[in-house]
Amino acid sequence: MSQAEIVEALIDFIGRPGADEAEFEAMALRLFAHQYAHNAPYRRFAQARGRTPLAVRRWRDIPAVPIKAFKDLTLSCCPADEAERVFMTSGTTGSGRGRSYHPTLAVYDRSMLEGFAARVMRGRDTIRMGFLFPDEAALPNSSLAHYLALARERFGTPDSAVFVGPGGLDLDGLLAALAEAETSGEPYALLGATYAFVPVMDALAPQGRRIALPSGSFLFDTGGFKGQSREIEPDAFYDGLSQTFGVPREACLNMYGMTELSTQFYDDGNAACPPVKSGPHWIRSRVVDPLTGRDLPEGETGVLVHHDLAHFNSVSAILTEDAGVIVPGGFQLLGRVEGSASRGCSVAVAEFLAAAQG
Amino acid sequence: MNDQGMSAVEEAGYLPGPFAGLAGRQVVVHRAWGETVAVALPVLDEAQARSLCAHIRARARDTLRGMETARIVAAIDRASACLLDRTHPSRRKAEALLPVVTGYDPETVRLGLTRYLKTFRRPQLLRFLAEDFSDPGVLDGFRPAVKGGFVRARGPDLLLHVWAGNVPALPLWSLVAGLLVKAGSIGKLASAEPLTAGWFAQAVAEADPELGECLAMTWWKGGEGGVETTFLEAADCVMAYGGDATLSALRARVPVSTRFLPHGHRIGFAMIGREALDSRRAAAAAQAAAQDVVRYEQQGCYAPQMLFVERGGPVAPDEFARHLAHALAALAARHPRRHLDPGEGAAIAAWRSGHEMRALDDAGTVLLGDPEDSWSVVHLDAPVPLSPSGLNRTVAVVAVDDLAEVPALVAPHRAYLQSAGLAAAPARLFSLAEDLAAAGVTRIAALGRMTAPEAGWHHDGRFSLLDLVTVTEIEASAEAAADDVAPYAE
Numbered sequence: 001m002s003q004a005e006i007v008e009a010l011i012d013f014i015g016r017p018g019a020d021e022a023e024f025e026a027m028a029l030r031l032f033a034h035q036y037a038h039n040a041p042y043r044r045f046a047q048a049r050g051r052t053p054l055a056v057r058r059w060r061d062i063p064a065v066p067i068k069a070f071k072d073l074t075l076s077c078c079p080a081d082e083a084e085r086v087f088m089t090s091g092t093t094g095s096g097r098g099r100s101y102h103p104t105l106a107v108y109d110r111s112m113l114e115g116f117a118a119r120v121m122r123g124r125d126t127i128r129m130g131f132l133f134p135d136e137a138a139l140p141n142s143s144l145a146h147y148l149a150l151a152r153e154r155f156g157t158p159d160s161a162v163f164v165g166p167g168g169l170d171l172d173g174l175l176a177a178l179a180e181a182e183t184s185g186e187p188y189a190l191l192g193a194t195y196a197f198v199p200v201m202d203a204l205a206p207q208g209r210r211i212a213l214p215s216g217s218f219l220f221d222t223g224g225f226k227g228q229s230r231e232i233e234p235d236a237f238y239d240g241l242s243q244t245f246g247v248p249r250e251a252c253l254n255m256y257g258m259t260e261l262s263t264q265f266y267d268d269g270n271a272a273c274p275p276v277k278s279g280p281h282w283i284r285s286r287v288v289d290p291l292t293g294r295d296l297p298e299g300e301t302g303v304l305v306h307h308d309l310a311h312f313n314s315v316s317a318i319l320t321e322d323a324g325v326i327v328p329g330g331f332q333l334l335g336r337v338e339g340s341a342s343r344g345c346s347v348a349v350a351e352f353l354a355a356a357q358g
Numbered sequence: 359m360n361d362q363g364m365s366a367v368e369e370a371g372y373l374p375g376p377f378a379g380l381a382g383r384q385v386v387v388h389r390a391w392g393e394t395v396a397v398a399l400p401v402l403d404e405a406q407a408r409s410l411c412a413h414i415r416a417r418a419r420d421t422l423r424g425m426e427t428a429r430i431v432a433a434i435d436r437a438s439a440c441l442l443d444r445t446h447p448s449r450r451k452a453e454a455l456l457p458v459v460t461g462y463d464p465e466t467v468r469l470g471l472t473r474y475l476k477t478f479r480r481p482q483l484l485r486f487l488a489e490d491f492s493d494p495g496v497l498d499g500f501r502p503a504v505k506g507g508f509v510r511a512r513g514p515d516l517l518l519h520v521w522a523g524n525v526p527a528l529p530l531w532s533l534v535a536g537l538l539v540k541a542g543s544i545g546k547l548a549s550a551e552p553l554t555a556g557w558f559a560q561a562v563a564e565a566d567p568e569l570g571e572c573l574a575m576t577w578w579k580g581g582e583g584g585v586e587t588t589f590l591e592a593a594d595c596v597m598a599y600g601g602d603a604t605l606s607a608l609r610a611r612v613p614v615s616t617r618f619l620p621h622g623h624r625i626g627f628a629m630i631g632r633e634a635l636d637s638r639r640a641a642a643a644a645q646a647a648a649q650d651v652v653r654y655e656q657q658g659c660y661a662p663q664m665l666f667v668e669r670g671g672p673v674a675p676d677e678f679a680r681h682l683a684h685a686l687a688a689l690a691a692r693h694p695r696r697h698l699d700p701g702e703g704a705a706i707a708a709w710r711s712g713h714e715m716r717a718l719d720d721a722g723t724v725l726l727g728d729p730e731d732s733w734s735v736v737h738l739d740a741p742v743p744l745s746p747s748g749l750n751r752t753v754a755v756v757a758v759d760d761l762a763e764v765p766a767l768v769a770p771h772r773a774y775l776q777s778a779g780l781a782a783a784p785a786r787l788f789s790l791a792e793d794l795a796a797a798g799v800t801r802i803a804a805l806g807r808m809t810a811p812e813a814g815w816h817h818d819g820r821f822s823l824l825d826l827v828t829v830t831e832i833e834a835s836a837e838a839a840a841d842d843v844a845p846y847a848e
Contacts, residue, residue, distance in 0.1 A: 345522070
């Protein structure tokens, strides 16, 4: 299949909500053959695992690449310098930045818009949006900046605005927009990196300032704290959001996405943590034993593998560093699977890296 | 395993007479090898903690100070003898419970306990004293100093041990060191191995009840203030084990006048010279190195995580890696690996997949062992700096042209260096040792002996006893001046 044929087939697939597991599997195997043929490091990886297109008959057997590999290897079917866009990880952890090459954003954008419409907008056409994340011009290699730009362009009203600029958080501008929303009674959506909500809450708390966003408003966070703010336990975080902005926890949505994917997962609010996360029909997840890569029985905690058909140019199957458990309706995220510290007195990798980074 | 204590809750720790039975309990359940052990950790409130500190301090001053070192040595010797006696109830309990609590296989625990306790018999204890004091009599009274005058050494009245980790019986090193310098000792049990310290203290108390009154082993949740603050502020000296984060948090809370002796996490490595790599010796060297890797699953600071193997011998580094893989596979049957939790599995997976990725681009990287195996060896055909493995029987074999390159490869990690295993001919042993010492290595051991430091070793290159004491000197001038005012002065 040529790239153009793949793009067309994927856009068609994304547009068919009824697609079942057999159709997913057929598409996954076609994509695996494509990635195996055109992505040389992935081909060697698959060969080393003894999982070639001839040997693999089920989508679950398609070898999943550890996300660390996106830092070390150039995982792209198209020549890397021909990519229309390269998304990079923020590089907050470890050395190097993971890279995902996109020869076209047509599939990424379609995947994002379908998911966002279904899980965030939920029948609404537009909403006034505020963003707690730098815009695409400031962060051209950030998949999240692009994602939020798409959200604004397609679903934001013209008075939507970004409140994180070169000078940092524009708290006054944000408060003015929130106050306008309060008086207008029009629903408002505040979207951004999880850590970006913390300084806003911290700034408002001492003033005893509570905002009461109109009914229908929602908050949207993603990505966790990443060492960019103090860490807050999920329940305390969503309680804080709910109190600060006057939005029920059911209307606090969290998106789970990664630079190494072209599709995102959502929950239906954070009334209870951890919520059930799920994605659209063109992405499927497994929970595996990190060491053997084998599927764990449903209900057992392991490491998440995501198989994203939309991530067609790189590799579709990735082994994350996120702990999870499959539950009815999706999966629950249970934090990062960090290699644990030693139980004795030997140095383990995490401590060693932390020291190396000073 | 016998059935003793399997269903009951094992009471961890040890509190001296007036406090026995007063403590609250925190019950922790451990599971391994198909068995379950519930351990109750003693928990004191702040008032009890204050009064315990006062009690230990007073007893140390009133009784321990007056004891001859020989009496303390005799008590420790008897306590060790109890725990070495495989029919003694505490020893039987240790063999039954420690594998479940720590996860290490019963054989490893049994052999390790014996090897370890053997270093606390009277002859070894005397050696331990002689290592640090040219005249151990300074612990009992003023002794003539070489430079003139007299000198006496005293340990702290109240020594606080903060233990960590699951290597069985590791706390005994500092506990014994504290006793030898006559320090009243309070130990914080390690949650991952909370038992041996209490059994040992109990055995000491049985051997010498007065000495037992100067000891307490208890537990609190670290990093939460409260009781911890009470203990940290009461102690004259704090000896702490743990990772960088734990130690820096503790250090920040220890009063500035209190001596703080941290023992952080360490990374071990080994070096094998071409002279040890002939067809006869290479397999033996690989077996010895495999022992060091398997014993305590590389959780101990002295265990090797990387082996530097010299080219140019009859057995090449890649072949040595295969010997090592073979030896690890053989040991897996006799010493099954602990059950790994998801974080430990993830650490191995990350280490393996990192090398797997490298192998895609680099024919010099070869990963031996399947993910299903309980061990992994990676052979790296180019010299790389020292770095941790995934632990739990994962080890890198790094080919070098000359062992002389190794000190530079480990030197960047000076802060984490401690033990190096070394197999090389005598002349090279000493020349390499010079460079390793300069790089920060504090202990060089034979392959196969890395996890068994000898009696009287200098943990992290420090003087275990000397670091604890404060000396008081009577200068020659005072002695002479005393003469001037003596009744017999002329």
